Amino acid sequence: MKYSMTSTINAMRLKRLHKILKQVNHYSDAFSKLTDEALQAKTAEFKKAIQDGATLTALLPEAYAVLREASRRILGMYPKDVQVLGAIVLHEGNIAEMQTGEGKTLTATMPLYLNALTGKGAYLITTNDYLARRDYEEMKPLFEWLGLTIALGFVDIPDYEYLPGEKKTIYSHDIIYTTNGRLGFDYLIDNLADGKEGKFLPSLNFGIIDEADSIILDSAQTPLVISGAPRVQSNLFQIVKAFVETLEASVHFQMKKTKKEIWLTDEGIEAANAYFGVDNIYDKRYFDLVRNINLALRAHHLFESNFDYFVYNGEVVLIDRITGRMLPGTKLQAGLHQAIEAKENVELSRDMSVMATITFQNLFRQFNAFSGMSATSKLGEKEFFDLYSKIVVQIPTDKPIARKDYEDRVFKNAEEKNRAILQRVQTLYETKRPVLLITRTAEVAEYFSMMLFEMDIPNNLLIAQNVAKEAQMISEAGQLGAVTVATSMAGRGTDIKLDNAVKALGGLAVSISEHMENSRVDRQLRGRSGRQGDPGSSQIYISLEDYLVERWGKGNMLNNKKLQQVDGEALQNSRLFQKRVQNTVARAQRVSEEQSVIQREMANEYEKSISIQRELIYQERDRVLDLWDTGDLDLTQLARDVFRRDYRKEVLDSEAELVNYIYKNVSFQFKEDMSDLSLNQEQAVVTFLVQLFEKALHRQKSALNNPYFYSRFVQKAILKAIDSHWIQQVDHLQQLKSSVQNRQNGQRNAIFEYHRVALESFEVMSTEIKGHIIRNLCQSVTTFDKEGKLVVHFPN
Numbered sequence: 001m002k003y004s005m006t007s008t009i010n011a012m013r014l015k016r017l018h019k020i021l022k023q024v025n026h027y028s029d030a031f032s033k034l035t036d037e038a039l040q041a042k043t044a045e046f047k048k049a050i051q052d053g054a055t056l057t058a059l060l061p062e063a064y065a066v067l068r069e070a071s072r073r074i075l076g077m078y079p080k081d082v083q084v085l086g087a088i089v090l091h092e093g094n095i096a097e098m099q100t101g102e103g104k105t106l107t108a109t110m111p112l113y114l115n116a117l118t119g120k121g122a123y124l125i126t127t128n129d130y131l132a133r134r135d136y137e138e139m140k141p142l143f144e145w146l147g148l149t150i151a152l153g154f155v156d157i158p159d160y161e162y163l164p165g166e167k168k169t170i171y172s173h174d175i176i177y178t179t180n181g182r183l184g185f186d187y188l189i190d191n192l193a194d195g196k197e198g199k200f201l202p203s204l205n206f207g208i209i210d211e212a213d214s215i216i217l218d219s220a221q222t223p224l225v226i227s228g229a230p231r232v233q234s235n236l237f238q239i240v241k242a243f244v245e246t247l248e249a250s251v252h253f254q255m256k257k258t259k260k261e262i263w264l265t266d267e268g269i270e271a272a273n274a275y276f277g278v279d280n281i282y283d284k285r286y287f288d289l290v291r292n293i294n295l296a297l298r299a300h301h302l303f304e305s306n307f308d309y310f311v312y313n314g315e316v317v318l319i320d321r322i323t324g325r326m327l328p329g330t331k332l333q334a335g336l337h338q339a340i341e342a343k344e345n346v347e348l349s350r351d352m353s354v355m356a357t358i359t360f361q362n363l364f365r366q367f368n369a370f371s372g373m374s375a376t377s378k379l380g381e382k383e384f385f386d387l388y389s390k391i392v393v394q395i396p397t398d399k400p401i402a403r404k405d406y407e408d409r410v411f412k413n414a415e416e417k418n419r420a421i422l423q424r425v426q427t428l429y430e431t432k433r434p435v436l437l438i439t440r441t442a443e444v445a446e447y448f449s450m451m452l453f454e455m456d457i458p459n460n461l462l463i464a465q466n467v468a469k470e471a472q473m474i475s476e477a478g479q480l481g482a483v484t485v486a487t488s489m490a491g492r493g494t495d496i497k498l499d500n501a502v503k504a505l506g507g508l509a510v511s512i513s514e515h516m517e518n519s520r521v522d523r524q525l526r527g528r529s530g531r532q533g534d535p536g537s538s539q540i541y542i543s544l545e546d547y548l549v550e551r552w553g554k555g556n557m558l559n560n561k562k563l564q565q566v567d568g569e570a571l572q573n574s575r576l577f578q579k580r581v582q583n584t585v586a587r588a589q590r591v592s593e594e595q596s597v598i599q600r601e602m603a604n605e606y607e608k609s610i611s612i613q614r615e616l617i618y619q620e621r622d623r624v625l626d627l628w629d630t631g632d633l634d635l636t637q638l639a640r641d642v643f644r645r646d647y648r649k650e651v652l653d654s655e656a657e658l659v660n661y662i663y664k665n666v667s668f669q670f671k672e673d674m675s676d677l678s679l680n681q682e683q684a685v686v687t688f689l690v691q692l693f694e695k696a697l698h699r700q701k702s703a704l705n706n707p708y709f710y711s712r713f714v715q716k717a718i719l720k721a722i723d724s725h726w727i728q729q730v731d732h733l734q735q736l737k738s739s740v741q742n743r744q745n746g747q748r749n750a751i752f753e754y755h756r757v758a759l760e761s762f763e764v765m766s767t768e769i770k771g772h773i774i775r776n777l778c779q780s781v782t783t784f785d786k787e788g789k790l791v792v793h794f795p796n
Contacts, residue, residue: 006378010394017085017393020061024084027065036073042066043147046117056114060091063114067146071109074142083107086395090208090371091115095384095392097377100524101531102397104373105135108208109142111371116148116174120205120368124177127211129156136177143175153178153186168200180215184224184363188356191618192226194719195712196625204367212372213380213520216360216387217600223607224363225734226356236292237335237342243275244296255301262297291335299339309340315349316341355727357734361387361604362611375527376520383597387604403507403530406539408515408585410578417543421511422451424539425483429457433505434482436496438525439513440547442487448513449485462486477528478508488521498534507536514546515585517592542581548588549581605751609758610733617726624718628711635697635714635777636690642774643689644682645767653679665775666692696778704782709790713782716792721772729765733758 031039043066046059056063064084072078079087083103087110089096098104108124115122126132136152143150151173155162167186170176190201209215247253252268255261264272272281272293281290303309309318316337338348364370365388377384381392411417421437428435439445442463449461460473462484477484478498496508508529516522522540529536542549627633646665652658655674662670666689678684704710736757779795 013391013393014085014396017088020088021081021084023061024064024068025081027062028068031065031069034069039066039069039073040145040147043117047119050117056091056118059117060088060114063117064088064110067110067113067142070146071106071142074145075106075138077103077106079103079106079110080398082395082398084110085393086373087111089393089395090373093369093371094390095212095371095377095381096373097392097394098373098375099397099401099531100375100527101534102395104210105138107373108210109139111206111208112175113143113146113148115206115369116143118205119174121171121173121202122175122205123153123183123207124175125180125183125207125209125215126177127179127214129154129179129182131210132177132179132182139177148174150175150177152176154182164197165200171201180209180219180360180363181224184358184360185226187363187366188224188226188358191621192356192723193625194716194723199625205369207364207367207370209364209370209372211374212384213374213377216364216372217380217383218518218596219360223357223359236289237296237338237348240289240292240296241300241339241342243272244293244300246275247271247297249301253297253301255297262294262301264293264297292339295335295339296342298336299343303340305344311344311346314346316344316346355730357610357730358614359603359607362607362614364388376523379520379523383600397533399533401530402533403526403536403538405526406537408540408542408578408582410581411541411543414543414545417513417541418448418451421448421513421541422455424511425452426455426457428509429481429483431505432481432501433507433509434478434480434498434502435484435509435511436477436528437483437485437511437513438488438528439485440488440516444513445485445487452483452485457483459483459485478502488516488525496528496531503535507534510536510538512538512540515540515542515548515589517548517589518596519589519593522589542585544581544584546585548592549584551588551592602751606737606754609755609762610730613729613733613758613762617722621719621722624715624722627715633714636694638770639693639774640686640690642771643686643693646771647682647685652685655679658685662689662692665771666778667696668779693774693778700777700780700782704790709782712790713780713792714777716790717776717780717794718773720792720794721769721776725765725769725772729761732761736761 031042042062046054046063046066049059050056064087068079068084080103082098083106086096086098086102086104086107090108091111091114096104096107098107112122112124124132124135126135132154133152133156136150140150149172151170153170153176155166171186186201187204190199193199247268249255251265252271253262253264255263269281273279276286276289278286278289280286281293305311309316311317341348371390372384377392378394384390384392409417409420411420425435425437437448439448445461445463449459452459460477460483462473463486473484474486474496476482478496480499480501498507502508510526510529512522512525516525526538529538646652646661650657650661652661658674658679659670670692672692674688677688700713701710704713736754776794781793783791783793785791
């Protein structure tokens, strides 16, 4: 019933889209007769129409028809009706589900062209540099022929140093192909600029996200982070590691592995008190000790080697659990990375403070409008709607899907399952039919590759380490006699094209060594075969020792004594056993997916505080950067407010305290007589301090002797104060998020506690920024460099 209802709703959505498609086709017939010059002239006509008030939606049928015809002439590819349907969905700001091989790259050109006509920029955002560069190079001739500018959003050279103004030039193009990570870091860097000339990113107008479910659902919990200065390194990591290794599960600590939660029991707290020789580890003075114990517990019991990370050349390198890719240069925050390094007995890296951070969910909220496409987005529609108010429209394939998805094969243990997989590969190899064997981890892929070589079956191994190389290898997986062993996401975004002889043999055979934690990934893997109506097959293998069953399944069927007495072959023929295992896997996968949704909701909740604060701070920075006339600022009133607050807070009613305050905040050279000043009268002291402030400001203005440079000085002084405190605040919130669950003591709601403390700290920060501005204005030293640029030396 549910499936039927979903299909009906999708059919209704498609019916509306077909009406727009009919209009596009009407123009297409006419435009096929135009000369090249007349077709190219349409771009200028559309731009003029937009200036005169025409909407993009009104121009869509004509613009799509122009792009379609231009694509036929320049690329030799004519977008099909189903691609136009997908393109309409993308312009409308929704998610198009299009199957592998249906031409998402070409589909995206239509809404990119339409939205770029505004001159405000249109982005195609994908998962890695290779795909961004490949699609940019393929589509560049098309867009340039139509009179639009196009750029790759980055210089594809490792550790490239951008020249001044180079990024601004890149982002000034009409159409930009880039990656989610590159764009995210550029957004953060742009908002750290200390002058208008350092800003390079325009307002984000329109974006299309390729592999949308992977980027804004699966990667939602991993924030982009720009690191700052190293923190003072704790010397407790090794000591605490030794203690944690003495603890017993269920006795000294409890954990919910699925929720990534772990905590000491009363017995564990007693053991800690005894081990470290303290009365109560939860006394305020032992905060660092408790923090390190919690980090060590998480590192030892919630992070798995060769799955969450692996040790490579003496370093702990993180692995993306969804894609299976290495994440070199990415580190867990708040000391967790160092706790894992201590666990693995490698040299501890520096724990860096966090300067700026944003999640992909909030990054794409910065766009005026964005849409997405993926082969497996329907399964995430509820989240897409809850998070972004976006629906998912399933676009029909151009040709019927001819792939056969066989029923799962079920085995008692991994050994029997692996033997059956290898036998199946051998049988297929002997017929020359190509095989793509997909595994969950690199470790298992390497095992199968090695076993196949021992069976004299040559094979390509793809373990998601070299994106360009794997794209080439995956594209060749449809050749006669090819055997490819790959991790679950290796080569994603690359079509597998079949030899003609292969089609007669039944097409590409996809064998999947176990169900993944997410059914969307299972569908993605099956979709590697049977592109554009090609024949093919897919089959998933299951054993009771699979990760998914062990981690998420309820109960342990392997410990069933009756089951252990039955041999594997008999179980293979038992429909009851197979059904039970399939139900176990289905339930485990459902629990896994539900837990992932909950974790994403939690991550989104935590992000709300920092998101609101970041928006306020970035707005204030932009306001200061746009400020060229300091006459609009009442700096004297700001100083009066600061001095009034500090008089009460610092208790400035004695000469010694007041002189010390003046030296620290107003003037290094203060020598005035204060014998006539009534120190116990707040108004008198505040007035005296304001006079000193105005003298200091006059000195700065006189020293610069130029209204422009004085305005730039005030601007820099304010920005320095904002930035230094905001960086501290971001790092504080990152640390707070890591520790707040350990502070809730089972009673207080962690998110409520986080938001409460985050708000309090923001209010404190806002007050301290004002004081810092006054100190910067009074005590900074200004000079000029060889090029005549203003240099400001700020007080510590």
